[in-house]
Amino acid sequence: MVNSGIPTADLSPFFTEEGDEGGKKKAIEIIGKACSDLGFFQVVNHGVPVELMAKALGGSKEFFGYPSDRKLEASPQPGAPLPAGYGRQPPHSPDKNEFFLMFPPDSTFNVFPSNPQGFSCVLKELFSSFVNTASIVESIINDCLGLPPNFLGEYNNDRKWDLMSTFRYPCASEVENIGVREHKDVNCITFVFQDEVGGLELKADVDQWIPITPDRTTLIVNVGDVVQVLSNDRYKSAGHRVVRQAGRERHSFAFFYNIGGDKWVEPLPHFSTDIDEPPKYRGFLYQDYLQLRLRNKTHPPSRPQDIINISYYSTST
Numbered sequence: 001m002v003n004s005g006i007p008t009a010d011l012s013p014f015f016t017e018e019g020d021e022g023g024k025k026k027a028i029e030i031i032g033k034a035c036s037d038l039g040f041f042q043v044v045n046h047g048v049p050v051e052l053m054a055k056a057l058g059g060s061k062e063f064f065g066y067p068s069d070r071k072l073e074a075s076p077q078p079g080a081p082l083p084a085g086y087g088r089q090p091p092h093s094p095d096k097n098e099f100f101l102m103f104p105p106d107s108t109f110n111v112f113p114s115n116p117q118g119f120s121c122v123l124k125e126l127f128s129s130f131v132n133t134a135s136i137v138e139s140i141i142n143d144c145l146g147l148p149p150n151f152l153g154e155y156n157n158d159r160k161w162d163l164m165s166t167f168r169y170p171c172a173s174e175v176e177n178i179g180v181r182e183h184k185d186v187n188c189i190t191f192v193f194q195d196e197v198g199g200l201e202l203k204a205d206v207d208q209w210i211p212i213t214p215d216r217t218t219l220i221v222n223v224g225d226v227v228q229v230l231s232n233d234r235y236k237s238a239g240h241r242v243v244r245q246a247g248r249e250r251h252s253f254a255f256f257y258n259i260g261g262d263k264w265v266e267p268l269p270h271f272s273t274d275i276d277e278p279p280k281y282r283g284f285l286y287q288d289y290l291q292l293r294l295r296n297k298t299h300p301p302s303r304p305q306d307i308i309n310i311s312y313y314s315t316s317t
């Protein structure tokens with residue numbers, strides 16, 4: 001079943017030798033429009049093997065089904081920049097999930113579970129496949145924005161900061177059903193796939209949520225804050241959340257195509273000074289923004305309006 005209220009682009013022309021120019025043009029048009037209208041779309045024939053996605057979800061369900069002490073064997077190393085390995089949301093968090101987080105396959109920060117057998121290889125393979133597809137989607141976005149060829153690829157040339165996470169969300173209770181509260185992703189581009197339970201919702205408008213229908217062959221793509229800032233709001237970082245269901249656990253994967261922490265992020269001249277349009281954001285060092293966003297989680301502000309998001313750098317506030 002392919003799907004709900006979000007546009008679908010077929011990426012197969014980007015994986016064929018012959019170069020189907022018409023097919024590429026069609027995908028580029030769909031993605032460009034989706035990035036400016038919604039910040040959300042989905043892709044089929046995306047180069048990530050569907051069997052690998054299914055295997056990864058199966059392994060993930062098995063892993064999360066283990067008793068706590070077994071999962072905790074994959075606890076993060078002290079000193080890692082983010083808790084790579086198995087973790088749970090702290091009890092005070094309104095987000096309700098447990099997760100397994102990894103950096104690129106060769107990162108020394110990674111901690112893999114020894115079981116299920118072969119799971120760590122599946123995760124590494126999936127991660128590499130995501131990177132490949134993300135670089136194609138990034139180059140499509142580059143072209144849709146009318147940037148010089150490979151401009152974004154050259155800017156975003158440090159793959160150490162990419163992240164992949166698999167999640168297990170418990171069933172909803174009688175009084176609450178949030179899995180991940182409303183947020184926008186900080187990074188460049190995010191891929192998500194979810195099991196048949198669903199629950200990912202896109203914020204289309206104030207109080208208007210579009211549920212994303214699960215599909216085993218599809219990758220859901222959302223634009224993150226970095227692209228929104230670089231494009232001076234041409235493209236939207238989309239608000240989204242995860243809602244849990246009564247009586248059904250949910251499993252999903254998310255891949256975060258990031259940029260290096262030492263990158264300077266600001267509206268590109270192409271969308272501001274070159275065309276006499278005021279920049280909508282002050283420039284910032286990406287890792288400073290990451291720190292602020294992390295602080296939202298570790299030291300949650302008591303007033304919701306104090307939660308830091310990209311509007312912190314807005315020039316109009």
Ligand SMILES: O=C(O)CCC(=O)C(=O)O
Nearest residue numbers: 167180192200242252254
């Ligand atoms: O589990 C999902 O479907 C998405 C999670 C998410 O939005 C995130 O981790 O940023």
Ligand SMILES: [Fe+2]
Nearest residue numbers: 183184185240
């Ligand atoms: Fe997200």
